[in-house]
Amino acid sequence: xxxxxxxxxxxxxxxxxxxxxxxxxxxxxxxxxxxxxxxxxxxxxxxxxxxxxxxxxxxxxxxxxxxxxxxxxxxxxxxxxxxxxxxxxxxxxxxxxxxxxxxxxxxxxxxxxxxx
Amino acid sequence: xxxxxxxxxxxxxxxxxxxxxxxxxxxxxxxxxxxxxxxxxxxxxxxxxxxxxxxxxxxxxxxxxxxxxxxxxxxxxxxxxxxxxxxxxxxxxxxxxxxxxxxxxxxxxxxx
Numbered sequence: 442x443x444x445x446x447x448x449x450x451x452x453x454x455x456x457x458x459x460x461x462x463x464x465x466x467x468x469x470x471x472x473x474x475x476x477x478x479x480x481x482x483x484x485x486x487x488x489x490x491x492x493x494x495x496x497x498x499x500x501x502x503x504x505x506x507x508x509x510x511x512x513x514x515x516x517x518x519x520x521x522x523x524x525x526x527x528x529x530x531x532x533x534x535x536x537x538x539x540x541x542x543x544x545x546x547x548x549x550x551x552x553x554x555x556x557x
Numbered sequence: 558x559x560x561x562x563x564x565x566x567x568x569x570x571x572x573x574x575x576x577x578x579x580x581x582x583x584x585x586x587x588x589x590x591x592x593x594x595x596x597x598x599x600x601x602x603x604x605x606x607x608x609x610x611x612x613x614x615x616x617x618x619x620x621x622x623x624x625x626x627x628x629x630x631x632x633x634x635x636x637x638x639x640x641x642x643x644x645x646x647x648x649x650x651x652x653x654x655x656x657x658x659x660x661x662x663x664x665x666x667x668x669x
Contacts, residue, residue: 447599475656475657484645484660484661487658546655
């Protein structure tokens with residue numbers, strides 16, 4: 442099946458620093474990538490949808506200047522959490538679609554961000 | 558999106574069947590999905606059902622869809638301890654480029 446990777450799998454950073462998370466589709470071209478956020482024991486909440494070569498579409502309540510998304514190629518999307526604060530600590534999961542039927546999305550393993 | 562509702566917790570004995578229920582919101586969803594998440598891990602697609610179907614069986618998994626009531630269920634036959642995980646139902650959101658709207662997840666605990 443299609444594989445999506447994320448890097449890093451976990452990161453700890455100081456408050457005020459920026460963190461970049463990469464999402465790659467390894468064996469297919471992803472026309473659309475999605476970024477979700479999951480708090481402990483909560484559901485996944487969609488943050489934004491990105492299509493290759495165009496600006497991301499953010500969900501209501503998600504600050505686009507804080508969560509910068511770049512989808513520069515059909516296999517790579519990045520999420521940069523700028524000036525991170527402790528409340529940004531969360532599990533960030535990306536997914537990619539483009540190869541299968543059923544509008545199928547393939548999920549990355551997630552990135553655990555802890556901001557001290 | 559609006560809330561996709563699931564019961565939060567289910568406990569069953571090994572070998573029994575598990576039934577996880579979900580109520581979704583978007584009647585225009587083309588596909589409905591069940592995902593499994595083990596602790597600290599990403600999501601694994603278990604199965605999905607097309608909205609014009611009312612049942613789909615895949616080995617130990619049976620999905621039932623009642624489109625009129627917007628009700629989806631996942632039955633796991635002969636549940637094993639390795640099935641212990643959180644199960645999310647999700648609907649595709651046409652207006653968000655088919656992004657998924659997830660329920661809060663049902664924690665399934667399988668006891669020996």
